[in-house]
Amino acid sequence: MSTIPSTTGGSSSSSSSITSTTDAETLRRNRILASKLYFDVPLSKVPLIYSPSYDIAFLGLEKLHPFDSSKWGRICRFLIVDGVLDKNHIVEPLEATKDDLLVVHSESYLSSLKSSLNVSIIIEVPPVALLPNCLVQQKVLHPFRKQVGGTILAAKLAKERGWAINVGGGFHHCCGEKGGGFCAYADISLCIHYAFIRLNISRVMIIDLDAHQGNGHEKDFSNDRRVYILDMYNPEIYPFDFEARRYIDQKVEVVSGTTTNEYLRRLDEALEVAGRMFDPELVVYNAGTDILDGDPLGQLKISPDGITDRDEKVFRFAREKNIPLIMLTSGGYMKSSARVIADSIVNLSKKCLIDMGSSSGKI
Numbered sequence: 001m002s003t004i005p006s007t008t009g010g011s012s013s014s015s016s017s018i019t020s021t022t023d024a025e026t027l028r029r030n031r032i033l034a035s036k037l038y039f040d041v042p043l044s045k046v047p048l049i050y051s052p053s054y055d056i057a058f059l060g061l062e063k064l065h066p067f068d069s070s071k072w073g074r075i076c077r078f079l080i081v082d083g084v085l086d087k088n089h090i091v092e093p094l095e096a097t098k099d100d101l102l103v104v105h106s107e108s109y110l111s112s113l114k115s116s117l118n119v120s121i122i123i124e125v126p127p128v129a130l131l132p133n134c135l136v137q138q139k140v141l142h143p144f145r146k147q148v149g150g151t152i153l154a155a156k157l158a159k160e161r162g163w164a165i166n167v168g169g170g171f172h173h174c175c176g177e178k179g180g181g182f183c184a185y186a187d188i189s190l191c192i193h194y195a196f197i198r199l200n201i202s203r204v205m206i207i208d209l210d211a212h213q214g215n216g217h218e219k220d221f222s223n224d225r226r227v228y229i230l231d232m233y234n235p236e237i238y239p240f241d242f243e244a245r246r247y248i249d250q251k252v253e254v255v256s257g258t259t260t261n262e263y264l265r266r267l268d269e270a271l272e273v274a275g276r277m278f279d280p281e282l283v284v285y286n287a288g289t290d291i292l293d294g295d296p297l298g299q300l301k302i303s304p305d306g307i308t309d310r311d312e313k314v315f316r317f318a319r320e321k322n323i324p325l326i327m328l329t330s331g332g333y334m335k336s337s338a339r340v341i342a343d344s345i346v347n348l349s350k351k352c353l354i355d356m357g358s359s360s361g362k363i
């Protein structure tokens with residue numbers, strides 16, 4: 001909002017605020033229409049989006065981080081080795097520019113990312129605070145901005161093909177004004193605003209099944225009736241955002257220690273309710289794998305097969321209603337996560353819920 005010229009001194013504050021809201025909407029719309037992130041993808045490609053620059057690995061710092069910061073590349077390598085994906089069929093997105101990010105983010109928030117200290121706090125890697133900003137931009141924020149470009153493009157591809165998977169993205173703790181929990185940009189909010197304007201969509205359902213509460217998109221769409229949020233999360237872990245919880249349309253709390261059968265039973269119920277309450281034109285599925293048994297952050301006990309079943313249920317939900325769906329990989333950075341995600345994508349392909357373009361399954 002800081003990019004909007006202020007209209008101070010007017011006698012009627014309500015009319016000036018209406019004017020500035022309209023100006024803000026026009027500016028947002030113009031930025032979205034001018035963006036290059038939506039580009040035409042040839043039919044020879046499959047709607048699986050990834051770039052080698054998604055992966056964060058530099059100066060050995062990745063070893064200090066408790067996360068597998070190259071999981072995105074490993075997911076693709078598993079799929080290629082398994083023979084379900086031809087690497088020439090992967091869609092590479094563009095990097096989101098500052099103008100693209102201003103669709104949701106404020107100038108002041110983006111300026112705050114010029115501080116290495118601020119970035120180190122957001123991504124929870126303290127040594128990053130000691131690096132010069134140019135290195136932080138190139139090695140940390142550039143990969144994230146590529147992933148943001150992937151999430152935004154995914155909605156266009158899903159509208160055209162029925163589904164799309166961004167092998168990265170899902171930064172659900174970031175809202176327009178604030179980052180946190182490894183999330184520097186609000187890719188989900190951005191993606192939805194682009195879809196409103198460029199795809200002429202007016203009803204979006206977010207199904208957030210990462211172990212953590214998705215407080216970023218919840219704040220961004222707090223009073224927006226066009227977005228229905230189903231969030232299934234562990235209330236005993238970060239971010240404890242009680243204000244944002246008020247903006248969830250269907251809140252499903254799964255406490256630490258919840259096991260696979262119980263989790264899937266509650267998911268079935270939640271999807272059934274969501275399908276009755278809202279009729280979306282796009283589903284944004286935040287498919288974090290930090291619900292896996294053994295994940296130090298999620299504290300849940302879902303088996304690898306449980307992840308496969310979970311993803312299949314969400315894809316079936318969208319398919320039965322003929323709603324385009326995008327999947328984002330979000331949190332879950334154990335070494336085993338990449339294999340679990342790849343196995344789930346293979347299952348979706350086998351069940352014909354996605355078409356990876358290779359009818360024989362071989363390259």
Ligand SMILES: [Zn+2]
Nearest residue numbers: 210211212331
């Ligand atoms: Zn998470």
